[in-house]
Amino acid sequence: MTTASTLTTEAGPAPRGAGLRWARRAAPYLGVVPFGVFVIVFLLWPTYIVITGAFEGKDGGFDLSAITEVVTQESHRSAFQKSITISLITALAGSVLGALLAWAISIGRSNGPLRRASLAGAGVFAQFGGVMLAFAFLATFGFNGMVTVFFNDHFGDTFLSDASWLYGLGGLCVVYTFFQIPLMLIVFLPSVENLRPQWREASESLGGTTWEYWRHVGGPILFPSFIGAALLLFANAFSAYATAAALVSQGSPIVPLQIRGALSSEVALGNASLGKALALGMVVVVAIVMTGYALLQRRASKWSQ
Amino acid sequence: MVAVTSRTGLRIRTTWRWVILLFVGFYLLLPMVAMLDFSTRGAPGTRSLESWTSIPSSPGLIEGIVASLELAVLSVLGTMVLLVPTMVWVHLRVPRLRRSMEVVCLLPLTIPAIVLVVGIAPIYKWVTFFLGGSPLTLTFVYMVLVLPFAHRAIDASLRSVDVVTLSEAARTLGASWLRTLVGVIIPNIRVGIMSAAVISIALVLGEYTIASLLNFDTLQPVITLIGKRDAGVSVAVSLAALIFAFLLLIALPTSDGMRAAGETVD
Numbered sequence: 001m002t003t004a005s006t007l008t009t010e011a012g013p014a015p016r017g018a019g020l021r022w023a024r025r026a027a028p029y030l031g032v033v034p035f036g037v038f039v040i041v042f043l044l045w046p047t048y049i050v051i052t053g054a055f056e057g058k059d060g061g062f063d064l065s066a067i068t069e070v071v072t073q074e075s076h077r078s079a080f081q082k083s084i085t086i087s088l089i090t091a092l093a094g095s096v097l098g099a100l101l102a103w104a105i106s107i108g109r110s111n112g113p114l115r116r117a118s119l120a121g122a123g124v125f126a127q128f129g130g131v132m133l134a135f136a137f138l139a140t141f142g143f144n145g146m147v148t149v150f151f152n153d154h155f156g157d158t159f160l161s162d163a164s165w166l167y168g169l170g171g172l173c174v175v176y177t178f179f180q181i182p183l184m185l186i187v188f189l190p191s192v193e194n195l196r197p198q199w200r201e202a203s204e205s206l207g208g209t210t211w212e213y214w215r216h217v218g219g220p221i222l223f224p225s226f227i228g229a230a231l232l233l234f235a236n237a238f239s240a241y242a243t244a245a246a247l248v249s250q251g252s253p254i255v256p257l258q259i260r261g262a263l264s265s266e267v268a269l270g271n272a273s274l275g276k277a278l279a280l281g282m283v284v285v286v287a288i289v290m291t292g293y294a295l296l297q298r299r300a301s302k303w304s305q
Numbered sequence: 306m307v308a309v310t311s312r313t314g315l316r317i318r319t320t321w322r323w324v325i326l327l328f329v330g331f332y333l334l335l336p337m338v339a340m341l342d343f344s345t346r347g348a349p350g351t352r353s354l355e356s357w358t359s360i361p362s363s364p365g366l367i368e369g370i371v372a373s374l375e376l377a378v379l380s381v382l383g384t385m386v387l388l389v390p391t392m393v394w395v396h397l398r399v400p401r402l403r404r405s406m407e408v409v410c411l412l413p414l415t416i417p418a419i420v421l422v423v424g425i426a427p428i429y430k431w432v433t434f435f436l437g438g439s440p441l442t443l444t445f446v447y448m449v450l451v452l453p454f455a456h457r458a459i460d461a462s463l464r465s466v467d468v469v470t471l472s473e474a475a476r477t478l479g480a481s482w483l484r485t486l487v488g489v490i491i492p493n494i495r496v497g498i499m500s501a502a503v504i505s506i507a508l509v510l511g512e513y514t515i516a517s518l519l520n521f522d523t524l525q526p527v528i529t530l531i532g533k534r535d536a537g538v539s540v541a542v543s544l545a546a547l548i549f550a551f552l553l554l555i556a557l558p559t560s561d562g563m564r565a566a567g568e569t570v571d
Contacts, residue, residue, distance in 0.1 A: 028398040032406075035391040039409055042449050046424030047416060053424075097329055104325040107318065120555035125333065127454075127504070128511035128550045131525045132543035135532060136336035139343035139540045146339035178336070181329060210314060239417030242513035246529050256419040263423065263518060279420040290415045 050283065053276035066273035070281055076258065080281065082169060083254045087237040090176040094237075095230040097177070098184020099192075099222075105185070106192045119189075122182035129179045130242030137175050137247070141166045167248060175243055180233050187232055191225040228296035235289045238282070255282055337544070344541035356537035360545075363538050369527035372440045376523060377509040380447040381502045384455050387448065389498065392459055393490055396468055410456035413449055418514040421446065429519055440521040447512065451505040458504065462497025507550045 057063025070076045105118055125133070140147050143163040151160040165171055195218055203213040241256040252258040255278060262275035347353025361367060395402050413421070425446055432442050468490060475485040491498065513525035524546070532539035 028394075029402075031394040031398065032391060032402060035387055035406075038387060038445075038448070041428070042425070042445050043409070043412060043416075043452075046421055046428060047412075048424070049427060050420060050424040097332075100325045101329045104322045104329075107322060116555060120551055121333070123504070123507065123554045124547055124550045128507045128547070130511050131513045131529055132511070132547055133336070135528070135536070135540050135543040136340050136547075138532075138536060140336045140339035142536075144343070144536075146342045147335075178333065181333065210317075235415070239419065241417070241419040242525070245513070245517070246532070256417070259419050259423060260518065263426070275423050279423040282417055282420050283415070286415050286417060 047283075050276050050279045053273055054280040056273050056276075058273075063273070066277035067280075069274060070277045076278065079253065079255045079258050080285075083238055083256075084285070086169060086172055086176060086254065087234045089173050090180050090237045091230050091234040093173075093177045094180025094233050095184050095188075095226065098181045098229075098233075099188050099226060101181060102185050102189040102192045106189060106195075110193075118185065122185045124182075125179050126183035126186055130240075131246045133175060133178060134243045134246035137166060137171070137178070141171070141174075167250075169253060171247065172244055172254070175247065176237050176240060179240075179243075180237060183233060183236055184229055187229045188225065191222055191229075195221065224296045224299045228293050231289050231293040231296070235286045235293070238286060238289070337547070340540050340544040344537055344544060346537065356535075356541040359535075359538055360542060363531055363535075365522055365527050366531060366538075366542065369522055369524045372522065373510050373524035375441060376443055376447060377506040379441060379444040380451060380509050381505045383444055383448050384451055384505060385498065385502070388452070388455055389459060389491065389494075390486060392456070392463060393468065393472075393486060396463055397472055407456065407460070410452045412453075414453045418450065418512075419518075421449070422515045422518045425515075426519065440516070440523055443516060443519070443521055443523070446515050447505075447509050450512065450515075451501075451508050454504045454508065455501040458501035459494060459497045462494035466493045468493075503553055503556075507553060510546065510550065 054066055055062055055064065057065060101118075105115055108114055137145075139145055141160070141163055142148065145163060147160055148163045151158050155161065166174075199217050199221075200213055203217050208216070239256070241260075244254060244257055245260065248257060252261045259275050259278050259282075262278060344356045345352050345354060347355065392406070395406055429442070432445065436442050471489050471493060472485050475489045476482075480488065510524060512523070513529070516523040517526040517529070524542075528539050528542055528546075531542075
């Protein structure tokens with residue numbers, strides 16, 4: 001530090017001093033280099049490969065055919081439609097049920113066993129599930145699942161005694177909602193716990209009913225973080241691959257499964273850019289949603305002091 | 306905790322609370338009960354532990370579990386060695402990079418694993434060329450995957466202690482930069498490091514997308530493979546893994562870890 005300041009005095013030879021000064025100023029940045037190199041090789045470079053690869057033809061030159069194929073071909077378009085539909089439905093169901101659950105947990109003891117167990121369980125289901133949740137639902141609603149067998153034994157022919165729905169889009173919605181609710185709990189609980197008791201007391205001492213409190217105080221405060229969390233849930237469902245891959249073995253109804261198909265047939269067909277074009281499509285959708293999320297989060301953080 | 310003035314209001318709220326807890330709890334716990342039922346089924350009408358006892362003899366399963374555990378340890382170590390010194394350094398010496406570092410660390414959240422695998426497959430041809438085809442090479446991608454969660458947990462910890470004063474005090478007393486980091490700063494942010502580690506372990510043990518598409522036999526791809534032949538064993542292993550992860554997360558020292566993991570960008 002002291003040497004740096006002496007170098008700035010005018011006595012030193014100007015050109016050498018300037019170079020050294022520059023080196024001094026740049027030195028702290030060297031500490032970031034290992035991390036920077038790692039991130040460039042394993043995060044930014046793959047992203048670059050996906051983006052440029054989507055615009056590459058078979059000969060390696062610029063080509064829009066893969067993008068055109070994704071936009072115009074019926075099977076890809078319907079995959080995007082189905083992916084978005086599933087994500088919308090499960091984000092809606094997950095955010096409403098998860099928010100109610102967060103409220104129910106927030107009015108309990110702040111470090112009680114219920115809260116601890118719920119948060120640990122939510123962490124497991126939301127971030128760890130994937131394949132194992134697919135097996136959990138096979139054991140529940142699959143052809144030999146507990147509920148299916150129970151309904152067959154006691155009620156005969158009903159909707160639940162035939163398990164084939166589980167392997168279609170309806171099944172995906174049910175399983176996805178299962179990991180959306182816990183994610184909502186994790187993301188939304190801090191906001192609910194930030195609602196100050198004084199606000200409710202103020203509302204009540206002014207004669208406000210419970211409905212009026214939620215309509216005019218609690219609701220408006222929680223609204224931005226609720227929508228933000230719902231967007232996060234949408235992105236989460238849209239990106240999910242493991243559960244669908246383990247559950248759906250025939251056909252590729254949703255985008256992540258189409259990417260799997262494109263990757264496995266890449267060598268045979270010599271069409272490497274299709275997978276990348278589909279991947280780019282996913283990035284675009286997720287980026288739009290996550291931008292909205294970040295904006296809303298900034299607004300929501302106004303109340304979280 | 307909300308103070309409620311009227312007695313009926315309290316009763317209504319308690320009723321609603323339990324209705325919600327029971328309803329959502331039923332939905333979330335039913336599949337777990339079903340897994341227990343499914344994995345202990347014997348001949349019609351009887352119970353049997355065969356699915357559980359045949360876990361050790363299932364081909365590839367033990368190897369998969371070992372590979373995943375090793376990967377979890379390596380990824381946590383790698384992330385900590387890379388991320389903690391860098392974050393502390395940025396915090397102390399180049400605070401203007403803090404925001405960009407946060408953006409970079411959160412980037413993996415916007416890039417789905419299935420997309421990352423498309424871009425990283427060509428890079429892994431080089432990784433395999435230099436380091437061989439061991440599943441442990443997955444450490445590099447997994448370090449990317451855990452980046453957002455590790456960053457959040459450590460960042461929350463760093464904000465809660467006065468790192469600048471601490472390090473200045475240590476430096477004035479003659480401690481080297483390394484000594485300051487290991488002896489002073491790390492003990493003060495250990496809660497954040499612990500929760501980052503636990504979340505990373507859970508994430509790595511449950512990862513399927515990248516491992517399966519790069520053709521590595523870690524725990525999850527092996528479970529799926531076995532499931533095609535003997536669903537009972539797969540269900541048993543899945544239930545065991547879920548319980549293991551649950552115990553791991555509930556053992557977290559305080560609830561701050563989960564808060565940090567769930568808390569979002571400021």
